[in-house]
Amino acid sequence: AQKITQTQPGMFVQEKEAVTLDCTYDTSDPSYGLFWYKQPSSGEMIFLIYQGSYDQQNATEGRYSLNFQKARKSANLVISASQLGDSAMYFCAMSPRPGGSEKLVFGKGTKLTVNP
Amino acid sequence: GAVVSQHPSRVICKSGTSVKIECRSLDFQATTMFWYRQFPKKSLMLMATSNEGSKATYEQGVEKDKFLINHASLTLSTLTVTSAHPEDSSFYICSAARGVGQPQHFGDGTRLSIL
Numbered sequence: 001a002q003k004i005t006q007t008q009p010g011m012f013v014q015e016k017e018a019v020t021l022d023c024t025y026d027t028s029d030p031s032y033g034l035f036w037y038k039q040p041s042s043g044e045m046i047f048l049i050y051q052g053s054y055d056q057q058n059a060t061e062g063r064y065s066l067n068f069q070k071a072r073k074s075a076n077l078v079i080s081a082s083q084l085g086d087s088a089m090y091f092c093a094m095s096p097r098p099g100g101s102e103k104l105v106f107g108k109g110t111k112l113t114v115n116p
Numbered sequence: 117g118a119v120v121s122q123h124p125s126r127v128i129c130k131s132g133t134s135v136k137i138e139c140r141s142l143d144f145q146a147t148t149m150f151w152y153r154q155f156p157k158k159s160l161m162l163m164a165t166s167n168e169g170s171k172a173t174y175e176q177g178v179e180k181d182k183f184l185i186n187h188a189s190l191t192l193s194t195l196t197v198t199s200a201h202p203e204d205s206s207f208y209i210c211s212a213a214r215g216v217g218q219p220q221h222f223g224d225g226t227r228l229s230i231l
Contacts, residue, residue, distance in 0.1 A: 033219075035219060035220075037222075042224075043207060043209075043224065043225045043227070044222065044223075044224045044225060045160075045209060045211070045222035045225075046222075047219050047220070047221060047222075050219050091159065091160070098217065099213070099216055099217035099218060099219070100213055100217075100218060100219040100220050101148065101213040101215065101216050101217065101218060101220070103150055103162050103165055104150070104160075104162070104211075104220060105162075106159045106160045106161075107159060108158070108159045109159055
């Protein structure tokens with residue numbers, strides 16, 4: 001079975017600073033996909049970034065980057081130059097195969113608050 | 117723009133009512149869609165996998181007779197909460213991937229409140 005662990009219930013960051021949200025995972029699957037989603041208070045789930053288990057390079061999407069350390073089974077999200085609009089819940093998720101067309105297992109989430 | 121559309125966004129109804137929630141994939145066909153449930157301040161829990169043209173696959177502990185799923189076309193899946201009771205009040209959200217190797221995109225969710 002797959003499991004996602006997010007150990008930070010809440011994080012605070014000053015505007016314009018960088019922040020790292022932790023995610024560790026556990027799986028027996030030889031290949032898998034890792035995702036980060038943002039959920040504002042309005043409820044929608046916004047896809048941020050994806051990392052495949054066989055990808056050699058860390059994924060980046062604008063201000064978001066994924067620090068993938070396969071040996072440690074971690075997939076931390078780094079947000080650079082935080083903005084007030086980044087305040088939201090952030091969920092790390094995993095799929096049993098690369099790509100995400102399979103069902104996702106989510107972590108408990110981290111609530112990020114960006115302070116002005 | 118939106119990739120997956122979910123309707124309605126909010127429902128408030130009396131106990132005993134059945135409620136239907138629609139999930140549509142926009143400009144792509146989705147043979148598989150997923151339905152999740154989220155309690156306040158909690159994570160998303162997968163309820164079922166909706167398969168076009170065949171029966172849905174339910175996760176352990178999810179009552180298939182309570183949560184009816186119909187995936188009648190390649191762009192539409194519906195979740196019907198039958199004879200809803202206050203304990204069914206929750207945030208329900210669907211997702212679909214454009215294709216193999218693509219990330220899932222979510223609808224905006226439906227907040228269901230049963231009085």
